[in-house]
Amino acid sequence: MEPASGIAHGLIERLGRSSRLVVLTGSGVSSESGIPTFRGEEGLWRQHRAEDLATWEAFERDPELVWNWYDYRRRIIADAEPNRGHKAIVRLEGDFDDFTLVTQNVDGLHERAGSVGPVELHGNIWRARCTKEHTIVDLLENPLSPIPPKCAQCGALLRPDVVWFGEPLPMEAYELSHQAASTCDAMLLVGPSAVVRPAASLPLVAKHNGAFVVEVNPNYTHISALIEATLIGKAGVVLPKLVDALLDRRSGMRSRSDRQDTGAENEVKEQTAS
């Protein structure tokens, strides 16, 4: 039987029964807010490819150019709004006691939608890091001035607090996400997810530890064959339906278990009375 959402009943049932849920998001959830991935031909900015700007080498060569590119991206993000996909994830977070949101996005839109403390695997474009002291600061000024920005403490150049090509993931974020993936009983991937390890390995870690793994994606991916189900479609369309069905199911489960609890209490009272 399929519920009104068009999502298989068994899938809702299984996700609904889980108690430790991890949601892992990639660029798909941001693209519906109009945020480009800045990859490939469409991602060209002043004839530069992202792959040639988002590196330490590019920054060392021309910090002003790299910061101008980030300033441009920050302005696009500031004008964007969280979409129905972001908001559906906030509703999930409110319904699960043990919930971890892990994101590969750097735009901060999950927080703007209302998510609390997402684990940011690739950093956040609204923060910067001192290149000398490595301290991390909020950098909310939009548009930025001056470019490149400098550290208020020591005067050294600030760099965006994001992970560039060839750089490792921030240790704490990686450990948190790995821990969550190892101990969850369900994981929801909102793709497309990175094909780059180690972020790409998180669904496999979850799967290996017995979790029920479902992806929401416009297309099948290399990971589809390895997990329980792929819901084909855009995050902003599929996620609200999935979350509606899931929260309905969980609220049904709770009221049934309340009734059972009351029944058990009556039984005990009857026994005491006899």
Ligand SMILES: [Zn+2]
């Ligand atoms: Zn400094």
